[in-house]
Amino acid sequence: MIEVQNVSGGYEEKPIVVHVDFSVSKGEFFGVVGPNGCGKTTLFKMMSGVLPLWSGTVSIDSRTIDQYDRKSLARKVATLPQIQQSYFTYSVDETVMMGRYAYQSGLFKQPSAEDEQVVERILHQMGLTQMRHLPITELSGGERQRVYLAQALSQEPDVLLLDEPTNHLDFSYQKQLLDELKQLTLTDELTVVSIFHDLNIASLYCDRLLLMEEGSIKKMGTPDAVMQKELLEGVYQSTIDVYANPSVASPQMNVMPGYLSSASSELSSELLQVSDEKILFQVKRPLKTFSSAVVGAGFGWYQNFVNYHVDKNFTCDAPDRFMKEKFHEWGLPEHETLAMMTAANVTNFAKRYVCENNFTLLVLVTAGTSNAVDVLYGAEHGFVATPGTVNTWVFVEGELSEQAFIQAVVTATEAKTKAFTDCEITDQLTGTMATGTSTDSILIASTQTGEHVEYAGPVTALGSTIGRAVYEATVEAIKNSFQGKRV
Amino acid sequence: MLAAAIIAAVGAGSVAVPLSEIIKVIIAHVTPFSPAVDSVHDSIIGDVRLPRVLLAGLVGASLAISGAAFQGLLQNPLADPYTLGVSSGASVGAVLVLFLGISFPVFSMVTLPIMSILTAVLTLLFVITFARMLDQTLSIETLILTGIVLGSFLGSVISLMIALTGDELRQIVGWLLGSVAMRGWNFVSLLVPFFVIGSLLLLIQGQELNAMSLGEERAKQLGVPTEKRKAVILLAASILTGAAVAVSGTIGFVGLVVPHICRKLFGVDHRHLLPLSLINGATFLILADLVSRTIIAPVELPIGVITSLIGAPIFALILYQQRKERSTHRKRRGAVHD
Numbered sequence: 001m002i003e004v005q006n007v008s009g010g011y012e013e014k015p016i017v018v019h020v021d022f023s024v025s026k027g028e029f030f031g032v033v034g035p036n037g038c039g040k041t042t043l044f045k046m047m048s049g050v051l052p053l054w055s056g057t058v059s060i061d062s063r064t065i066d067q068y069d070r071k072s073l074a075r076k077v078a079t080l081p082q083i084q085q086s087y088f089t090y091s092v093d094e095t096v097m098m099g100r101y102a103y104q105s106g107l108f109k110q111p112s113a114e115d116e117q118v119v120e121r122i123l124h125q126m127g128l129t130q131m132r133h134l135p136i137t138e139l140s141g142g143e144r145q146r147v148y149l150a151q152a153l154s155q156e157p158d159v160l161l162l163d164e165p166t167n168h169l170d171f172s173y174q175k176q177l178l179d180e181l182k183q184l185t186l187t188d189e190l191t192v193v194s195i196f197h198d199l200n201i202a203s204l205y206c207d208r209l210l211l212m213e214e215g216s217i218k219k220m221g222t223p224d225a226v227m228q229k230e231l232l233e234g235v236y237q238s239t240i241d242v243y244a245n246p247s248v249a250s251p252q253m254n255v256m257p258g259y260l261s262s263a264s265s266e267l268s269s270e271l272l273q274v275s276d277e278k279i280l281f282q283v284k285r286p287l288k289t290f291s292s293a294v295v296g297a298g299f300g301w302y303q304n305f306v307n308y309h310v311d312k313n314f315t316c317d318a319p320d321r322f323m324k325e326k327f328h329e330w331g332l333p334e335h336e337t338l339a340m341m342t343a344a345n346v347t348n349f350a351k352r353y354v355c356e357n358n359f360t361l362l363v364l365v366t367a368g369t370s371n372a373v374d375v376l377y378g379a380e381h382g383f384v385a386t387p388g389t390v391n392t393w394v395f396v397e398g399e400l401s402e403q404a405f406i407q408a409v410v411t412a413t414e415a416k417t418k419a420f421t422d423c424e425i426t427d428q429l430t431g432t433m434a435t436g437t438s439t440d441s442i443l444i445a446s447t448q449t450g451e452h453v454e455y456a457g458p459v460t461a462l463g464s465t466i467g468r469a470v471y472e473a474t475v476e477a478i479k480n481s482f483q484g485k486r487v
Numbered sequence: 488m489l490a491a492a493i494i495a496a497v498g499a500g501s502v503a504v505p506l507s508e509i510i511k512v513i514i515a516h517v518t519p520f521s522p523a524v525d526s527v528h529d530s531i532i533g534d535v536r537l538p539r540v541l542l543a544g545l546v547g548a549s550l551a552i553s554g555a556a557f558q559g560l561l562q563n564p565l566a567d568p569y570t571l572g573v574s575s576g577a578s579v580g581a582v583l584v585l586f587l588g589i590s591f592p593v594f595s596m597v598t599l600p601i602m603s604i605l606t607a608v609l610t611l612l613f614v615i616t617f618a619r620m621l622d623q624t625l626s627i628e629t630l631i632l633t634g635i636v637l638g639s640f641l642g643s644v645i646s647l648m649i650a651l652t653g654d655e656l657r658q659i660v661g662w663l664l665g666s667v668a669m670r671g672w673n674f675v676s677l678l679v680p681f682f683v684i685g686s687l688l689l690l691i692q693g694q695e696l697n698a699m700s701l702g703e704e705r706a707k708q709l710g711v712p713t714e715k716r717k718a719v720i721l722l723a724a725s726i727l728t729g730a731a732v733a734v735s736g737t738i739g740f741v742g743l744v745v746p747h748i749c750r751k752l753f754g755v756d757h758r759h760l761l762p763l764s765l766i767n768g769a770t771f772l773i774l775a776d777l778v779s780r781t782i783i784a785p786v787e788l789p790i791g792v793i794t795s796l797i798g799a800p801i802f803a804l805i806l807y808q809q810r811k812e813r814s815t816h817r818k819r820r821g822a823v824h825d
């Protein structure tokens with residue numbers, strides 16, 4: 001559809017775009033990304049025929065753009081410029097009608113019936129019919145951007161070039177505009193080539209991406225292929241993390257703010273407050289947390305950690321709402337607080353604090369064994385959602401990979417099971433050795449500062465320390481709970 | 488409105504002429520019919536007032552339509568032949584012709600307008616080039632400042648030339664202030680061909696001017712062959728300005744006031760704005776001329792005084808509105824960035 005072959009160019013003496021080579025096929029949504037000044041906009045000006053090429057060719061439908069006159073080029077390629085300011089306030093339909101210029105002929109260029117029809121259809125399509133007579137200055141930024149998109153679409157182009165179409169638009173308008181464009185690529189086989197600032201939006205909407213650096217192509221391919229951590233960090237000169245998007249199969253990028261990496265957060269058992277009702281652990285900076293807590297499960301960032309004691313027979317339809325009401329009562333911010341529940345007496349908790357090698361580790365365990373279960377016969381117990389019994393908290397000072405989080409869960413769980421075995425806890429129903437209780441919970445939290453830790457399996461430095469500390473703390477907590485009962 | 492203005496302007500004066508006579512005289516002069524008219528009335532109206540009124544109309548129309556075109560092309564509501572310095576440039580051409588006694592061999596009649604047009608084009612090119620050197624975006628302030636500074640410089644050049652020649656050119660001082668008095672039919676017929684060519688060239692650029700008022704680059708993307716169109720528009724507007732200045736001197740602000748009012752009343756679409764500016768420009772200058780010769784009769788004010796009295800405050804008003812709009816726009820953009 002549009003072919004850019006070995007194109008170079010720029011302004012005056014300075015080349016801005018150097019040997020750029022790519023092609024986009026019909027109906028494709030193609031994104032161009034790169035840092036400021038990498039030549040994206042210059043490349044677009046050359047593609048739309050506004051800026052002359054120094055070398056190379058741009059072809060549309062196998063004809064180079066200099067073989068088209070301006071009008072026939074405007075019928076092939078339309079551009080959606082960045083929001084522009086005009087000193088003359090045209091109405092919505094006057095603005096859209098200007099897009100028909102390339103179809104009008106004769107001395108006075110009166111719009112034909114066809115022009116009127118096309119404008120009518122596009123106004124409708126863009127939801128602008130109601131405001132067609134309004135001057136565009138009376139529209140919001142989002143509506144105005146839609147008017148300019150309507151102007152470009154009324155050129156009935158095969159290729160639409162967009163220069164940061166979502167600039168100045170708030171979140172919902174960005175989505176709306178891009179959804180509309182995506183729809184056009186699917187239904188009308190419109191080819192869209194767009195510059196994006198926002199890497200996440202680019203990888204959500206584009207079929208392929210072109211990453212530019214200093215006027216040249218750095219990488220081209222599917223969003224997954226282009227959105228590589230090392231590649232982006234090199235091009236953007238900053239720390240960027242790439243994750244899987246939680247709901248769509250597209251990569252997701254995060255820029256790491258510079259001020260965080262130098263900050264250190266300290267873990268110490270002094271931050272711990274224990275009462276009959278609850279254990280509260282409060283840190284100054286949020287910790288990255290992976291847990292099966294009642295409130296705050298999965299990955300998240302939390303500053304306050306609560307282990308709340310409830311009666312064994314406590315039942316509640318919505319334990320998370322119950323806990324959130326408690327947060328309110330205690331004056332803890334809802335979005336920064338994670339909570340677990342336990343039927344065990346929280347005062348029987350055990351802790352281990354390890355500070356060695358390159359990391360600090362704090363383990364807290366509360367345990368009760370009345371509903372101990374052998375995992376092989378779990379089904380025989382039937383599922384009853386009772387409050388958790390063994391709650392294992394592992395706090396690490398270090399920068400853990402996601403892999404390390406999961407390995408830490410595995411290692412800590414193995415250590416817990418080992419503690420159950422050594423304490424000779426049995427499943428009361430089957431009489432076999434118990435592997436845990438029916439409602440255990442676990443939490444791994446990390447400061448994400450300091451040394452990077454890739455692995456946390458049992459033979460790694462962190463893993464073996466976690467294993468040992470969790471084992472010891474669990475044994476102690478189980479013993480405490482027995483003593484508690486005896487008292 | 489234009490017709491009423493013509494008739495009112497022709498009728499007003501030291502000698503009262505009945506309406507029916509006025510119409511008859513006008514018919515006799517501009518159409519092939521020759522109804523019987525009183526010879527005194529015929530000479531007052533036909534030889535003195537009618538050519539004066541028609542000239543005022545043609546000059547007003549020329550200046551107003553070129554103002555509208557300059558504004559659209561340069562995306563600048565303050566651009567007009569006067570503020571861009573083009574009128575002064577044209578005057579320099581006209582004064583040069585008188586000063587040096589230049590005359591083209593075959594077309595001696597049109598030497599004056601041709602020279603005015605030539606110097607108008609040169610001035611315009613100079614102003615645009617210079618302003619672009621100062622400021623790539625060709626912002627309103629830079630362009631107008633350049634135009635006004637160059638305009639007053641050229642004004643001084645003219646004064647210098649007048650001072651050097653002594654009494655001979657003193658008469659043109661009054662002409663320089665802008666006047667349509669005592670010109671007669673010669674000047675009307677001199678202006679008509681340039682007026683027709685220039686206006687027609689501009690009137691067919693409505694849609695192009697709409698697109699170009701969004702910026703030259705945007706116009707290209709919409710399919711306008713901007714290089715060609717820009718040249719035609721600048722040339723046509725310079726022809727109109729140059730020819731108008733050659734017959735009437737520098738009359739300021741007509742090209743600013745008339746399109747501004749038309750935009751306010753009828754919208755900004757250049758397909759309508761250009762013809763409306765043309766007609767209302769004619770009406771405006773005819774009425775201004777009427778006021779200038781009747782307000783403190785028998786003394787006549789230069790017509791340029793009237794147009795400046797009306798035009799300068801409107802200039803200030805537009806500048807103020809643009810400023811305010813842009814600062815709120817900037818604030819809004821700031822909010823988006825936050």
